[in-house]
Amino acid sequence: MAKISINEELKKFKFIDSHMHLGVAANTLYYKYSDDRVIEIQKKFNVETTICSQTIGIMGDLDAQIEEIIKNQKKFGDFIYWQLVYIAEQSEKSLDIIEKYRNKINFAGIKIYSVGSELGLDDKKYYPLWEYAMANDIVVAAHTWSPYTENPKQFYSNPLLLESVLKDFTNLKVLLVHSGGKADFYDEVIELVRKHDTLYMDFSGDCFYPPVFKKVLDRVGKGKSLFGTDMPMMDIRYHLSNVIAADISDEDKKDIFYNNAARLFKLDKVY
Numbered sequence: 001m002a003k004i005s006i007n008e009e010l011k012k013f014k015f016i017d018s019h020m021h022l023g024v025a026a027n028t029l030y031y032k033y034s035d036d037r038v039i040e041i042q043k044k045f046n047v048e049t050t051i052c053s054q055t056i057g058i059m060g061d062l063d064a065q066i067e068e069i070i071k072n073q074k075k076f077g078d079f080i081y082w083q084l085v086y087i088a089e090q091s092e093k094s095l096d097i098i099e100k101y102r103n104k105i106n107f108a109g110i111k112i113y114s115v116g117s118e119l120g121l122d123d124k125k126y127y128p129l130w131e132y133a134m135a136n137d138i139v140v141a142a143h144t145w146s147p148y149t150e151n152p153k154q155f156y157s158n159p160l161l162l163e164s165v166l167k168d169f170t171n172l173k174v175l176l177v178h179s180g181g182k183a184d185f186y187d188e189v190i191e192l193v194r195k196h197d198t199l200y201m202d203f204s205g206d207c208f209y210p211p212v213f214k215k216v217l218d219r220v221g222k223g224k225s226l227f228g229t230d231m232p233m234m235d236i237r238y239h240l241s242n243v244i245a246a247d248i249s250d251e252d253k254k255d256i257f258y259n260n261a262a263r264l265f266k267l268d269k270v271y
């Protein structure tokens with residue numbers, strides 16, 4: 001393979017980060033964490049728009065989530081689009097908040113973390129969410145992970161559990177956050193996405209690799225892979241260089257870095 005200069009390559013592209021967080025407990029890797037610092041790093045790497053969920057919401061405090069979003073929207077403006085969290089144990093409250101705020105903030109869909117709720121993605125407690133999301137054409141970003149893991153809690157987030165859900169909710173748009181998480185599981189996740197038009201793959205995580213992007217293009221087609229970082233849990237440079245090193249055209253990289261997210265989240269910015 002010819003030697004490539006990552007810095008030179010990066011100048012060719014614009015970026016939408018389809019997956020990042022702000023807030024309490026997002027500071028695992030930071031000596032001095034602050035929301036400003038995370039956004040500063042994103043801007044340094046030419047991220048133009050970022051799709052964010054507040055970790056405090058994922059931890060179950062839905063009111064604090066909204067307070068943080070309103071505060072941060074004033075501060076960071078249109079740089080950030082927000083995902084509102086659905087907590088299955090607080091179904092009614094979650095949907096009330098989503099309904100009340102989705103037209104008041106830069107709204108980019110709903111986020112779920114089924115591992116935290118210890119409920120499988122096919123659990124009936126998610127059905128009110130699927131109904132609401134499908135009726136309103138809202139994208140649900142679902143944390144997904146491989147069942148081939150030492151951590152049995154991740155079984156709750158096996159994306160293959162969505163197979164039965166999609167029989168009942170055929171037009172439901174789901175972004176598979178982390179694309180199932182582990183390299184030895186990607187073939188099965190790609191096969192799932194191939195069968196369902198409304199599924200998308202977010203390539204944030206800690207063990208993906210450049211050839212996976214060509215694999216998705218060859219087996220599923222264009223428009224399915226999204227660039228995401230999971231900042232500040234992860235380092236953006238890892239995710240940027242994985243796409244840069246992929247054996248695909250610059251047009252396809254443009255789509256992964258930017259256009260696929262712009263289309264899915266209806267940001268009206270395709271270039």
Ligand SMILES: [Zn+2]
Nearest residue numbers: 019020021230
């Ligand atoms: Zn995340």
